Amino acid sequence: MKRPVWVVGAVALLVTGLTGLGSPAAQAQSGGVDPVPGLPVYLALGDSIANGQASAPEIVDYATTVAGWRANGYVAQFDAVLKDRLNCLPAASTKARTGCKALQVVNLARSGVPAMDGHPAKPGVTTQIVIDEQLPQAVAMLKARNGDANPRNDVEVVTITVGGNDIFGPVTSACLQPVPSGCAAAIGTAFASFSTNYAAILGQLRAAAGPGTPIITMTYYNPLPYCAIGQANPAAGVFADWFLEGGTLPGFGTLPAGFNDLIRSISAANGAKVADTFGTLGAGDFVGGSDCLHPLRSGHTKIAADFVKAMFG
Template identity: 30%
Template sequence: MRSLLRGRRLRAAACTALLGATVLGLGAAPASAAPTSSADPGTRYYLALGDSLAAGYQSLPGGGSEVGHGYAQDLAATLGQRAVQDGHPFSFTDLGCPGETTGSMINGGCPYPHPYYDSQLDAAIAFLTTHRHDDVLVTLDIGANDIGGCATAESVDAACAAKGIATAGWDLGTILSRLNAAAGPHTRIVGMNLYDPFLAAWLTGVPGKVVAGVSVPVADALNATLDLADALHGVPTADVAKAFSTNSFLPLVPLDGQQVPLNVARIMDWTNMARGDIHANDAGYQVIADTFLAEL
């Protein structure tokens, strides 16, 4: 999920994040060096898994980018405060890797530097095995990068998207099955769907409005698949698409001196699409964290 909107064209990952907002199924210690279980059984653990959103990727206004400043960090701050208030130690581990696909999560090969030697899934299983008797929360977002190359600012390739969805759906089932098998009796796993940054195409003119309009039913179909995959594995889904008002072309609201659909305004206010970055900004990441909290 690392692409940018340049001129009238969204790069492939913009589609992935847009569709990823609806696709199925984002540092930390290496799998070979998973943290040992705390001597205090009251420690509460939070493990974040997935792609660039879990990693907390953001572009910077003057150029460049950073990781480690996203919803997982926001969620960890809240969970850590709650743990302290309840008299429990707290530990946070983030395995999210920008650019991760469902396939690379299973087999390894995430393109962004990461501290674990094998796959993210292997590292996660090592963590869960070590902490099988502990209180562990796992959050997961994955699948967006399986839809690369499926859109431009002028069109959405439905066949391409369908193929990517099928791959992500199959792989997500594998991921959730293996996580469930490694999870202990006090482990909770929560998935999420994603917002639709491709709605930003609305602001590029008439063709962009058509593409933005087409993107939402595609996103809805992907979200339905994601919700089903999670449900089949007993995993609740944080409905980020709903939190971002993905389906709300009405009411019209003010944005930079014009009236735009609410869903378009949400994307422009809660992501960095104003500078072509599909990733959430600080406000958007907090919305995602709050959506997860509603499932806990």
């Protein structure tokens, strides 16, 4: 059966949108993978949201585009708060300066990137891509810094935003059609695969970081009401609320636990805090139009505030 145009658009936009940044230009995606020895680190992993993406990728001067995304993204904004509020300079003296002014950001996140400069395209980041590309670097850094005798060079905070690419494409493809006969199966398969990978990621991060290092995950917001897809069919936004948060939706049934509930429960099992962004972003916080995922700077500011709340209460 032929799907409505808005359904096909939903799948395409969400699959390409929920990404991080993989650029052929190494400097565009390294984010400072080799930080200065002896100084503390804030380590970020994930997809395009963690990468700060606020619009469709620009192929011309891509490194500059990436730098602009990152400078305004939630990771950079959260880092500014950490530098001011986090005490990561242990010292015996009661007059020791508080704060973490020397904190370095290592952002391993990336976005999906088109083929350029003779390099093949890279898809948007999924949990499996985090396992393959980002987790080995993250675990090695955590073991080296948090496992040595120098408390001043520790990875002080770890954040991760990933999973959208695992879920949105398969679920919207199966469910947003006139007769969603394969919807329940698609949700079950996508949720199970995500849960396995997400638990593996957080388990390895926790084991390498140690019990005292804050790890903060992120639930996903619903951008569909604020873009062309939701404007063309308001049911898309209602559906996204349902599979993100669970509950009962006429025509689809009851979902005991939504996607965000999986993030919350797996995070709790691994001693991770959760920055809960569902319902936080609204009108004026998204790129909008045909971009049905990425926040503007105001949206990233709200996401950063959720990370601050998770970190400091």
